[in-house]
Amino acid sequence: MIVIRVxxxxxxxxxxxxxxxxxxxxxxxxxxxxxxISALLFLFVAxxxxxxxxxxxxxxxxxxxxxxxxxxxxxxxxxYSVNHASMKDAVVIFGRGCTGEMISGEGLVLxxxxxxxxxIQDHSSLxxxxxxxxxxxxSRDEELPNPGLTVKFLDRxxxxxxxxxxxxxxxxxxxxxxxxxxxIKEIETSASDSGxxxxxxxxxxxxxxxxxxxxxxxxxxxxxxxPPSSIGKFxxxxxxxxxPRHTGDFSVFRVYADKDNQPAxxxxxxxxxxxxxxxxxxxxxxxxxxxxxxxxxxxTTTQYLPSQAVDLVMTQSDPDRIAIRDRKLxxxxxxxxxxxxxxxxxxxxxxxxxxxWKKWQGEVLGLKRLNAVEAKKSFEADFTNWINAxxxxxxxxxxxxxxxxxxxxxxxxxxxxxxxxxxxVRNGCDAFKMADMVNHLQLISPKSDAKMVEKLKSKLIxxxxxxxxxxxxxxxxxxxxxxxxxYRKLDRSVLPADFIKLxxxxxxxxxxxxxxxxxxxxxxxxxxxxxxNFSQKGTTQLQKDPLIKLYSVMKKHYxxxxxxIYNELDAKILSNQKLYMEGILAMKSDKNLYPDANFTLxxxxxxxxxxxxxxxxxxxxxxxxxxxxxxxxxxxxxxxIPQKLRDLYAAKDFGSxxxxxxxxVCFAASNHTTGGNSGSPVVNARGELIGINFDRCWxxxxxxxxxxxxxxxxxALDMRYVMFVIDKVAGAGYLLDEMQLIRN
Ligand code: ARG
Ligand code: GLU
Numbered sequence: 225m226i227v228i229r230v231x232x233x234x235x236x237x238x239x240x241x242x243x244x245x246x247x248x249x250x251x252x253x254x255x256x257x258x259x260x261i262s263a264l265l266f267l268f269v270a271x272x273x274x275x276x277x278x279x280x281x282x283x284x285x286x287x288x289x290x291x292x293x294x295x296x297x298x299x300x301x302x303x304y305s306v307n308h309a310s311m312k313d314a315v316v317i318f319g320r321g322c323t324g325e326m327i328s329g330e331g332l333v334l335x336x337x338x339x340x341x342x343x344i345q346d347h348s349s350l351x352x353x354x355x356x357x358x359x360x361x362x363s364r365d366e367e368l369p370n371p372g373l374t375v376k377f378l379d380r381x382x383x384x385x386x387x388x389x390x391x392x393x394x395x396x397x398x399x400x401x402x403x404x405x406x407x408i409k410e411i412e413t414s415a416s417d418s419g420x421x422x423x424x425x426x427x428x429x430x431x432x433x434x435x436x437x438x439x440x441x442x443x444x445x446x447x448x449x450x451p452p453s454s455i456g457k458f459x460x461x462x463x464x465x466x467x468p469r470h471t472g473d474f475s476v477f478r479v480y481a482d483k484d485n486q487p488a489x490x491x492x493x494x495x496x497x498x499x500x501x502x503x504x505x506x507x508x509x510x511x512x513x514x515x516x517x518x519x520x521x522x523x524t525t526t527q528y529l530p531s532q533a534v535d536l537v538m539t540q541s542d543p544d545r546i547a548i549r550d551r552k553l554x555x556x557x558x559x560x561x562x563x564x565x566x567x568x569x570x571x572x573x574x575x576x577x578x579x580x581w582k583k584w585q586g587e588v589l590g591l592k593r594l595n596a597v598e599a600k601k602s603f604e605a606d607f608t609n610w611i612n613a614x615x616x617x618x619x620x621x622x623x624x625x626x627x628x629x630x631x632x633x634x635x636x637x638x639x640x641x642x643x644x645x646x647x648x649v650r651n652g653c654d655a656f657k658m659a660d661m662v663n664h665l666q667l668i669s670p671k672s673d674a675k676m677v678e679k680l681k682s683k684l685i686x687x688x689x690x691x692x693x694x695x696x697x698x699x700x701x702x703x704x705x706x707x708x709x710x711y712r713k714l715d716r717s718v719l720p721a722d723f724i725k726l727x728x729x730x731x732x733x734x735x736x737x738x739x740x741x742x743x744x745x746x747x748x749x750x751x752x753x754x755x756x757n758f759s760q761k762g763t764t765q766l767q768k769d770p771l772i773k774l775y776s777v778m779k780k781h782y783x784x785x786x787x788x789i790y791n792e793l794d795a796k797i798l799s800n801q802k803l804y805m806e807g808i809l810a811m812k813s814d815k816n817l818y819p820d821a822n823f824t825l826x827x828x829x830x831x832x833x834x835x836x837x838x839x840x841x842x843x844x845x846x847x848x849x850x851x852x853x854x855x856x857x858x859x860x861x862x863x864x865i866p867q868k869l870r871d872l873y874a875a876k877d878f879g880s881x882x883x884x885x886x887x888x889v890c891f892a893a894s895n896h897t898t899g900g901n902s903g904s905p906v907v908n909a910r911g912e913l914i915g916i917n918f919d920r921c922w923x924x925x926x927x928x929x930x931x932x933x934x935x936x937x938x939x940a941l942d943m944r945y946v947m948f949v950i951d952k953v954a955g956a957g958y959l960l961d962e963m964q965l966i967r968n
Contacts, residue, residue, distance in 0.1 A: 275829075275830040275831075275894040275895070275896060275931075275933050275936075276896050276931040276933065276936075277818040277828065277896055278522050278525070278818055278819075278821050278826035278827070278828050278896055278897075278898075279818050279826055279827045279828070279829075280381070280428075280435075280818070280819070280824075280826065280827075281303055281304035281312055281381070281519075281825055281826065281827050282304055282381050282382075282383075284300040284303055284304060284827060285300050286816045287300075287816070287827075287829075288300040291515075291517075291829055294515050294829065294831065295514065295515030295909045296515050296517065296829070296909050297909045297910050297911075298909075298910065298911050302911060303517075303519070303827060303911075306380045309500040309501040310501065311501065311503075311519060311907070311911060312378055312519070312825065313326075313377065313499060313500040313501040314326040314499060314500075314501040314502050314503050314905070315378070315519050315520060315825065315904070315905060316333060316375045316376055316377055317374075317375070317376040317439070317521055317823075318333065318335045318339055318375055318477075318903055319339060319342075319373055319374065321339075321523065321823075321899070321900055321902075322335055322336065322339035322521075322900065322902045322903045323335070323520035323521045323900065323901060323902065323903040323904040323905075323917075324339070324375060324477070324903045325502075325503055325519075325903070325904070325905040325913065325916075326479075326499040326501065326502035326503065327502055327503055327505060327913065327963055328502055328962035328963050328964075329498055329499070329502060329962065330478070330496040330497075330498065330962050331478045331479040331480065331481075331496035331497040331498070331499070332448065332476060332477075332478055332502075332959065332962060332963070333375060333445075333476070333477045333478065333479055334474060334475075334476055334477075334903070334905075334916060334946075335474070335475060335477065335902075335903035335916070336473045336474060336475065336902045336903045336916060336918045337450060337451065337453070337456030337457060337471075337472070337473045337474055337475045338456075338457065338473060338575065338902065338918070339475070339902050339903045340447065340450055340475030340477065341475075341572055341575065342572055343368075343370045343373055343447055343475075343477075344359065344447065344450045344475065345568075345571060345572050346370070347359070347368050347447065348568060349568075350564075350565065350568070353568065354450065355452075355453050355568065355571060356452060356453060356454075357452050358449075358450055358451045358452035358453075358455070358456075358866075358954065359447065359449060359450050360448075360449040360450075360954045360955070360956045361446075361447070361448050361449060362956075364478075364496070367446035367447060367448050367478055368446055368447040369444065369445075369446050369490045370445055370446065370447060370477075371490070373443075373445045373477075374441050374442060374443050374445060375441070375442045375445050375477075375479050376422065376439040376440070376441045376442070377439060377440045377441075377442070377499075378437060378438070378439055378825055379421060379438040379439060379440055380437075380438050381435050381436065381437050381438070381824070381825065382435065382436045382438075383433065383434070383435055384411050384425060384434050384435065384436045385433050385434045387407060387411055387434075388404055388407050388408055388411070388425065388434040389404070389407075389434075390403075390407055391403055391407075392404060397799075408425045408434075411423075411425055411436055412424060412425055412436070415436055415438050416438075420440075421438045421439060421440060422438070422439040422440070422441050423436065423437065423438050423439070424436070424437050424439075425437075426822050426824055427822075428819035428820075428822065429805045429806075429809060429817075429819045429820075430528075430798065430801050430802040430804075430805040430820075431802045432802065432805055432806050432809060433819070435824065437824055437825075440487060441487055442479045442480070442481060442487045442497060443487060443488070443489055443490070444479070444480035444481070444487075444488060444489065444490045444491070444494050445477050445478070445479055445480070446477060446478050446480060447475070447476075447477055448476040448477055448478050448959070449475065449476045449950070449954060449956055449959070450474075450475040450476070451472055451474070451475075451949050451953065451954065452866055454864055454865050454866055455472040455865065455866065455869065455949060455953070456471070456472050456473055456474065456475065457471065457473070457575075457862075458470055458471045458472055458852065458855075458862070458863070458865065459471050459855070459862055459863065460861065460862035461574070461575065461578040461579075461582065461862070462862045462863075463862070464578070464579065464582055464919070465582050465583055465586055465919060465920065465921070465922050465925060466921065466922045467843055467892055467921040467922070467937065467939060468843065468844070468847045468851060468890075469847060469889075469890045469919065469939050470847055470851050470852045470855065470889050470890060471890065471918065471919075471941070472889070472941060472945060472946070472949055473916070473918040473919075473941055474916055474941055474946050474949075476950070476959065478496060478497075479496070479497040479499075480494035480495065480496060480497060481494060481495060481496075481497040481498075482494060482495075483495065485497060485498055502964075503905055503907065503911075503912065503913040504912045504913065504963075504964040504965070504966050505912070505913045505943050505947065505963050505964065505965050505966065506908060506910075506912035506913060506914050506943060506966045507880070507881065507943070507944055507947065507965055507966060507967050508914075508966065508967070508968060509883055509888060509914070509942070509944060510832045510845075510846070510891050510908070510914055510915075510942070511832065512831075512832055512833060512834075512845055513831050513832060513833060514831065514832040514908060514909070515829070515831060515908065515909040516829065516830055516831060516832055516893045516895060516906055516907070516908065516914070516915075516940075517827060517828070517829045517895070517906070517907050517908075518827070518828045518829075518893075518895040518897055518901060518904050518905070518906050518907075518917050518938060519825070519826075519827055519904060519905050519907065520825070520826070520897075520900070520901045520903070520904025520905070520917065521823050521824065521825060521826070521900045521901065521904070522821035522823070522826050522828075522897060522898045522899075522900050522901050523821055523822075523823045523898055523899045523900030523901075524820070524821055524822065524823070524898065524899070524900075524928070525820045525821040525898050525927075525928045525929075526820055526928065526929055527820055527929065527930065527931070528801070528804070528805055528808060528820065529600070529801070529929065530600060530604065530625065530628045530632070530804065531597045531598075531600035531601045531604060532628055532629060532632035532633075533628075533632060533797075534591065534596050534597050534600055534929055534930075535597050535632075536632060536635075536636060536639060537587075537591070537929065538587075538588055538591045538592065538596065538597070540636065540639065540640065541639055541640075541643055542584040542585075542587060542588050543588065544640060544643045544644070544647075545580075545581070545584060545643055545647055546581055546584050546585055546588075548643075548644070548647040548648060548707075548710055549577055549578075549580075549581040549647070550581070551706050551707075551710065552577050552647075552703065552706075552707070553574070553577060553578055553581065555699070555702050555703055555706060556570050556573070556574045556577070556699065556703075557574070559696065559698070559699040559702070560574065563696075565696070566696050566699060569693070569694040569695065569696055570694070570696070570699065572694075573694070583925050586922045586923070586924075586925035586926070587925045587926045587928070587929070589923075589926075590923060590924065590925055590926030590927075590930075590932070590935070591926045591929065591930065593923075593926075594926065594930055594932055596926070596929065596930050599930065604625055606811075607621075607625070607807065607808070607811065608625065610807075610811045611807070617807075617810075620803075620807070621803065621804070621806075621807040624800055624803050624804045624807060625804075627796075627800050628797070628800060628804070631793055631796055631797050631800065632797070634793055635790065635793040635794065635797065637715075638786060638789055638790040638793065639790070640714070641714060641715075641718045641782075641786045641790075642786060642787075642790050644710070644711055644713075644714050645711075645778075645782050645786065647707075647710075648707040648708070648710050648711040649707075649711060649775070649778050649779070649782070652703070652704070652707045652711075653700050653701075653703040653704040653707060654691070654695055654700045654703070655700055655704065655740070655743070655745050655746065655771050655775075656771075656775045657691070658688075658691060658745045658751070658771075659745060659769075659771055659772045659775040659776070660775065660779075661684060661687055661688070661691070662684065662745070662751065662754075662755070662766065662772065663766070663772065663776065664680060664684065665680070665684070665755065665758050665762065665763075665766060666763055666766060667680065668680065668758065668760070669760070670760055681755055681756065681758065684755050685752060685755055685756070688748065688751055688752055688755065689752075692748040695748075697740075697746050700746075701736055701740055704736070704739070704740065705732045705735060705736060708723075708727060708735070709727075711723075712724070712727045718785060718786055719781070720777050720778060720780075720781035722774075722777050723774070723777065723778060723781075726738065726739075726774065738770060739770045739771055739774055740770075740771065742769075742770050743769050743770050743771035743772070744769055745769065745771045745772065746771075821898055821900070823900055828895040828896045828897055828901075828938075829895060830893055830894035830895040830896070830938075831893060831894050832845050832891055832892070832893045833845050833892065833893060833894055833937070834892055834937075835892070835921070835923070835934060835935055835937055836934070837921075837922075837923045837935070843892070845891055845892050845893070846888055846889075846890065846891045846892075846942070847888075847889045847890045847891075848886045848887055848888055848889055849869075849873055849878075849886055849887035849889060849945075850886055851889065852865060852869070852873075852889065853870075853873055856870070866953070868953050869953055872952055872953065873887075877952065878948060878952070879948060879951055879952055880967070881944040881945070881947055881948040881951075881952075882944075882948075883944070887944070887945060887948055888942040888944050888945060889941070889942060889945045890939055890940065890941055890942060890945075891915060891939075891940055891942055892921065892937040892938070892939055892940075893906065893937060893938055893940060894933065894936065894937055894938075895917075895938045896927060896931060896936065896938075897917055897920060897927075897938040898920075898927070898928050901917050901938070902917065902918055902919075903916060903917065903918070904916070904917040905917075906938075906940040912966055913943055914940075914942070914943055915940030915941055915942055915943055916940060916941045916943070916946065917938055917939070917940050918939060918940065918941055919938070919939040920936070920937065920938055920939060921935070921936070921937040921938075921939060923935040923936075924936030924937055947960060947965070
């Protein structure tokens with residue numbers, strides 16, 4: 225898992241910043257050395273002056289003094305309390321991987337445009353192209369339901385370490401695991417209140433601590449409004465991960481509940497949910513050095529990895545995946561350019577592939593700039609000195625670092641096989657996803673319960689309909705050929721013989737004919753009929769379909785050869801990392817350390833501030849509508865703004881949202897955030913909503929592994945721009961009536 229985390233991934237101190245800026249004006253070489261030295265000095269020690277860190281809301285009493293020194297005017301209890309309504313009651317998990325916040329007493333929830341993207345796209349067609357034109361429900365009746373979309377409120381979090389560890393002290397490793405699993409199950413079940421709550425126990429500090437999280441999940445979440453992509457995704461993938469930024473990345477939903485304000489399946493009779501707490505919206509704006517806090521669900525960070533892990537990410541894993549995605553994006557871009565329908569069908573897929581692809585590139589550059597591997601090695605030298613100062617430490621932690629050396633050496637090639645499989649097969653061409661879906665039919669046996677069979681069939685029919693809505697055969701065929709040619713580059717020893725044989729010719733047309741030409745998976749009517757009429761006899765036909773056959777062979781071969789070895793090494797790395805983390809916590813026992821992000825609720829705090837990306841260049845902390853107009857270009861898809869916005873700009877019709885005659889759009893701040901923090905509320909010293917977090921700056925994307933206070937900035941959308949777009953551009957000002965706007 226740990227390497228998965230490293231791969232999925234996505235540090236600091238206030239006083240360091242002026243030093244770096246100062247030194248960078250000396251020679252490049254010297255400044256490089258100084259950067260390394262600063263990184264060495266502050267790595268792991270950095271947590272004393274915020275910016276770096278994603279803190280546990282229930283334990284903020286350790287941070288609150290510092291937060292208040294930085295300007296925060298409220299208390300730890302105002303942020304998180306189990307006894308009365310607090311900010312945490314207004315922050316939600318939006319969908320599967322984003323954050324959202326309640327902004328009205330009638331269930332309005334705000335998140336990013338890119339977090340609502342799937343929902344918006346789902347309601348879009350050539351006739352109703354909400355992606356392009358935007359969507360605003362003119363009344364509650366027009367709000368659009370989104371099956372599958374949920375919003376989760378955290379009821380409470382609790383340290384359950386002692387309960388998880390109960391009865392394990394004298395046991396061997398394997399027995400420990402099963403007892404801990406049983407303890408966790410028991411804790412989760414007893415907290416669920418007979419299924420009313422969603423409960424999960426998660427490890428912190430690699431299993432040195434455990435927390436229970438109890439959620440209430442609402443399943444009737446309706447789309448209220450979204451700006452056109454030319455605002456919500458302004459700058460598109462070109463500006464993504466970059467500052468200065470001008471993206472109006474927001475969308476608005478409403479949570480519905482039953483008459484008792486409890487979660488309920490979608491029903492016309494449901495009524496708007498009344499949250500315990502919602503954020504007031506500040507229209508007062510932000511100034512340089514203002515205190516800011518981001519409250520949300522950061523997904524994954526890996527700040528405590530050894531040097532070898534960082535090296536693996538930086539020199540192999542990121543580059544491998546970047547190269548494969550280069551090819552995927554090329555293919556999609558060509559197809560989307562040529563056909564409007566394909567553009568709509570593949571918009572979300574393209575954005576997903578492009579997002580990590582671009583982030584990994586920034587990450588590699590950032591890690592190189594920080595000399596991350598050397599910085600880690602230097603920390604490891606300190607760790608070794610600390611170990612060597614006491615025999616009991618030597619006994620306990622003496623083998624940790626040498627063990628990492630061996631394990632990471634061993635896992636390198638398996639990581640490559642895994643990355644390739646993931647990028648070209650598991651997340652390869654669409655037809656493989658279809659193959660995976662219909663393979664579920666094989667679960668049906670003569671003994672199967674008729675109801676279960678019906679349920680499975682109707683689920684598959686629905687998934688098939690959805691699948692074909694966003695499927696273009698010509699695009700998928702190109703993807704298939706390209707990705708199979710890439711997968712074939714792996715060493716023969718990790719590839720199935722049938723696949724090697726299939727790839728023996730360089731003739732793409734022949735390859736396609738052998739696989740796609742004779743498959744039923746590319747034909748919606750055929751596959752729907754097949755599912756409808758499926759009986760046991762159909763199994764043979766399934767197994768004979770060339771696409772299903774190829775996919776199944778590759779999946780099975782991977783599961784039998786690469787996966788077990790990879791997983792075994794990964795498990796060893798994880799258990800070694802647990803011991804290493806225990807050592808680090810002991811060595812730094814006088815410091816307040818934060819656990820790596822694990823998609824649980826965290827608080828980051830910092831300041832509104834720009835930065836100096838390179839010599840001679842200084843970035844301001846805010847952007848305005850003037851910058852949008854500078855970029856506006858009807859010829860370029862990513863920069864072609866709605867005419868309405870041009871007209872409002874020309875008339876300087878900014879309502880009461882402007883500052884000094886222009887419209888603020890985004891601002892940069894030094895809060896430690898990561899993927900999952902999208903849509904998170906950015907609040908000011910008084911706990912009022914000033915922004916919506918949606919991205920990080922290019923120069924700071926390595927913050928998932930190593931934070932640099934001089935370069936790492938989160939990017940937020942200014943709430944004044946959000947209100948301006950809703951009110952003036954969309955003409956949906958009636959929504960503002962349910963909000964609490966703070967003007968002065
Ligand atoms: N980079 C942001 C995040 O990681 C925004 C992604 C969506 N936007 C895009 N242009 N693909 O999620
Ligand atoms: N856009 C990211 C998300 O979807 C947030 C940016 C980041 O990774 O910091 O969560």
